[in-house]
Amino acid sequence: MRADILISIIMLLQINKKLTASELSKRLEVSIRTIYRDIDTLSRIGVPIFTDKGINGGIKLLGDYKTSLNGISKKELLSLFIPTSDKILEDLGIENLKYSAVLKILGTSTTNEIQELENIQNYIYIDMYTWNESNNIVNINILSILQNAIWNSKSLKILYRKVNETKEVELNPLGLVCKRSIWYLVAINNEIIKTYKVKSIESALLMDSFIRPHDFNLKNYWRTSTTNYKKLIPKHTFTFKINRNILNNIKERQFITIIDTFIEEDELYIKIKFDAIWQGIEFAFGYGKDIKIIEPIEAISEIKKKALEVIGLY
Numbered sequence: 001m002r003a004d005i006l007i008s009i010i011m012l013l014q015i016n017k018k019l020t021a022s023e024l025s026k027r028l029e030v031s032i033r034t035i036y037r038d039i040d041t042l043s044r045i046g047v048p049i050f051t052d053k054g055i056n057g058g059i060k061l062l063g064d065y066k067t068s069l070n071g072i073s074k075k076e077l078l079s080l081f082i083p084t085s086d087k088i089l090e091d092l093g094i095e096n097l098k099y100s101a102v103l104k105i106l107g108t109s110t111t112n113e114i115q116e117l118e119n120i121q122n123y124i125y126i127d128m129y130t131w132n133e134s135n136n137i138v139n140i141n142i143l144s145i146l147q148n149a150i151w152n153s154k155s156l157k158i159l160y161r162k163v164n165e166t167k168e169v170e171l172n173p174l175g176l177v178c179k180r181s182i183w184y185l186v187a188i189n190n191e192i193i194k195t196y197k198v199k200s201i202e203s204a205l206l207m208d209s210f211i212r213p214h215d216f217n218l219k220n221y222w223r224t225s226t227t228n229y230k231k232l233i234p235k236h237t238f239t240f241k242i243n244r245n246i247l248n249n250i251k252e253r254q255f256i257t258i259i260d261t262f263i264e265e266d267e268l269y270i271k272i273k274f275d276a277i278w279q280g281i282e283f284a285f286g287y288g289k290d291i292k293i294i295e296p297i298e299a300i301s302e303i304k305k306k307a308l309e310v311i312g313l314y
Contacts, residue, residue, distance in 0.1 A: 005028055005030060005034075005038055006038055006041065006042060008027075008028055009024060009028070009035070009038055009039070009042065009049075010042070010047065010049075010061070012024060012027060012028075013049070013059065013060055013061045014061065017060060018052075018058040018059065018060040019058055019059055019060075020057070020058045020059065021035045021036060021039075021051075021059060023058075024059065035059075039051065039059060047061070048061060048062035049061055049062070050062060091138055091140065091143055091178070091183065092143070092147065137199075138183050138198055138199060139198075139199075139201075142198065142201055142203070142204050143176075143183060143198060145204040145205075145206065146173060146176060146185055146198065146201075146204060147176065148206065149173045149204075149206055150173045150174070150175060150176065152209070153172075153209055153210055153211070153212045154173075154206045154207060154208070154209055154210070155170060155171065155172050155173075155206075155207035155208055155209070155210050156170070156171055156172075156173055156187070156204055156205065156206065156207060157169070157170050157204070157205045157207055158170075158171065158196070158201050158202075158203065158204045158205075159201070159202040159203040159204075160196060160200055160201055160202070161200045161201075161202055162200070166202065169189060169196075170189075170207070171187040171188060171189045171194075171196075172187055172188040172189075172210045172212075173185060173186070173187045174186045174187055174188065174193065174212065174213075174216055174218065174221075175218035175221075176198070177195075177218070177222050182197065182198075182199065183197075183198035183199070184196065184197055184198060185197075185198055185201070186218060186221060186222070188213075193216075193221065195225065233275050234275070234276070235273050235274070235275065236273065236274050236275070236276065236277055236279075236280060236296060236299075237259070237271055237272070237273050237295070237296075238271065238272050238273075238274060238280040238283075238284075238293060238295065238296065238299065239269060239270075239271050239293075239294040239295040240269065240270050240271075240272070240284065240291050240292060240293060240294060241267055241268070241269050241291070241292045241294055242268055242269070242270055242287070242290060242291045242292075243268075243287075243290035243291070244268050245290070246287055246290050246291065247261075247268065247270070250270070256272060256283070257272065257273070258270050258271065258272055259271050259272060259273055269294065277296070277298065277299055277302065278302075280293070280299055281293075281299055281302055281303050281306065284299075284303060285303065285306070
């Protein structure tokens with residue numbers, strides 16, 4: 001960590017020309033005393049750094065002192081600066097490493113390039129936090145153990161919570177995947193590659209080393225497994241007769257896609273696919289008398305049943 005701070009001080013001074021000890025301490029989240037100690041260290045190892053005292057004083061580098069990272073094109077710089085999720089970096093415990101890497105890259109950029117990179121950071125933000133953050137809080141200690149096991153090819157003994165039971169499982173971890181802020185562990189269990197939700201892992205213990213399959217590709221596995229999973233999900237096509245006034249509202253709804261719109265006898269009908277019957281029923285319930293289920297028949301019976309239950313309740 002000390003080396004990262006020393007490098008970060010140099011990079012910040014290259015970019016900003018002059019900063020106060022207070023400004024450096026805030027940016028690097030260390031004490032002012034630590035900043036002055038690190039400035040002394042940099043001076044001792046030959047970095048031409050000095051401090052101006054007084055109202056307009058500050059810390060700066062002498063002359064044209066510059067570190068360099070060669071061979072990085074403008075497009076490569078732009079691609080590196082498209083924001084990644086803070087949540088993912090926080091979960092993995094590497095948000096500070098990202099910051100020091102950013103400073104190293106900026107240190108070789110022109111003023112115009114720095115402005116362009118800052119614009120990307122200001123114009124695009126990727127938010128991986130869900131509206132209900134408490135549902136997706138991951139145990140950082142367990143995630144750290146899983147990372148350790150993956151990097152070092154160590155087997156794991158985990159206590160895994162399912163719907164109706166909690167069981168002990170021994171497995172060989174292959175990788176971690178974060179999808180919509182939820183972490184998954186991909187691992188071999190009894191020679192079969194399986195996926196485990198990290199949030200459901202109550203404890204994890206490192207075991208002996210194992211030989212990782214040399215031909216395993218995490219990205220290919222995940223894409224194939226999710227595609228196969230989607231194929232197994234039954235799709236239910238609902239036909240609704242709707243009030244024209246709610247059509248635009250339905251079109252604007254997230255995760256709802258109208259697959260067909262048609263008019264019969266001056267009445268407006270739409271078709272929407274749902275993964276489960278209850279999803280289509282809930283959708284219709286939300287619009288009350290402005291929407292009527294035409295198909296499937298079993299959904300009509302179910303919504304009548306739910307309506308009677310609600311009447312009985314109130």
